[in-house]
Amino acid sequence: MENTDEIIYIKRILEGEVVLFSYFVERYSRPIHTLIIRIIPTKEDAEELTQDTFLKAYRKLDTFKGDCTFSTWLYRIAYNTAVSATRKKKIVFRGLEDYNLEAISDEAVDLLLDKEDDENLLQRLDSAIDKLNVEDKTLITLYYLEEKPISEVAAVLELTPDNVKVKLFRARKKLFVLINS
Amino acid sequence: MIQDRALTKVIKSERTAGLSPDFNSRLMNRVCLESQKQTKRSSVLGLCAISGASLSLISLAIYLLKDYLTFSFHLPVFLLSRESLALYGFSFYIAFLIFILVTLDNYFRHKRMIKKQDNPA
Known part of the structure; x- marks a missing residue:
């Protein structure tokens, strides 16, 4: 129903009612900014990239076919914009590929990531998320913050749902390694 | 996996002042x-x-x-005789009449449109 409303709004915007775009700005500016600031930690840059995301979305609005939700489409633009920015700014993320993540038990990860009352752990977890690569950060932000289903996360990252599941498990294990290192 | 309460709490906590x-x-x-x-x-x-x-x-x-x-x-040759002048005169009269009617039509249409815009109901 919501998606139908959004498609109607898009149609009206394309017919010239530009003011209606404010509906999307009001609704999505905050979550898009939250995603971008996780990838690009500078406040000014994140705000500029959020603005770029919406401008790109407006320019390409006629290419939105409605085969996914508008939010998924917008998150994909935001993700691509943020990834391009990390390349331009030459931001390098620590690689954890050398670690034997398979050796870490799922139970240990579950136990650690469930301790919501441990303030020290929460702080370490926050800085550990910053050290993840762009894809893992996006994955975690979309899944835990936006509570998006795996299929939608997969659509944003242009991956298969199975791939997303595997990457999500690996990202959790990477966080485990980063917290304990 | 949504039971990762610590992770959910950190992700959901407001890290920055947000947008201006x-x-x-x-x-x-x-x-x-x-x-x-x-x-x-x-x-x-x-x-x-x-x-x-x-x-x-x-x-x-x-x-x-x-x-x-x-x-x-070959351009048509204009013969200026008495008969042809009368014919030209009549043609000009009809053209003038059409011009007046088209102008009036345009004027009233324009007036009606303005009235419609002022009172949309």
């Missing part, structure tokens, strides 16, 4: 500017397309008339 208060209005101003730019761009493109099409049609016509078709134009 006038962000949405600034963004909408830029969107409006972008829309004006798009309109201007499309009208310029339309004008260019029409000019291009007209020029190509004119060149095609000139090419065809010059190189393909070999006939000469």
Whole structure:
């Protein structure tokens, strides 16, 4: 129903009612900014990239076919914009590929990531998320913050749902390694 | 996996002050500017397309008339006799009458449109 409303709004915007775009700005500016600031930690840059995301979305609005939700489409633009920015700014993320993540038990990860009352752990977890690569950060932000289903996360990252599941498990294990290192 | 309560708590906690208060209005101003730019761009493109099409049609016509078709134009000869003058006069009278009627039609249509805009109900 919501998606139908959004498609109607898009149609009206394309017919010239530009003011209606404010509906999307009001609704999505905050979550898009939250995603971008996780990838690009500078406040000014994140705000500029959020603005770029919406401008790109407006320019390409006629290419939105409605085969996914508008939010998924917008998150994909935001993700691509943020990834391009990390390349331009030459931001390098620590690689954890050398670690034997398979050796870490799922139970240990579950136990650690469930301790919501441990303030020290929460702080370490926050800085550990910053050290993840762009894809893992996006994955975690979309899944835990936006509570998006795996299929939608997969659509944003242009991956298969199975791939997303595997990457999500690996990202959790990477966080485990980063917290304990 | 959503039971990762620590992770959910960290991700959901507000890390920064968020967007500046006038962000949405600034963004909408830029969107409006972008829309004006798009309109201007499309009208310029339309004008260019029409000019291009007209020029190509004119060149095609000139090419065809010059190189393909070999006939000469003969302008009609105007005979100014008493009878023909009366006929010209009548034609001008009809043309003037049509002109007046078209002008009046346009004037009343315009007036009606303004009235409709002022009172949409």
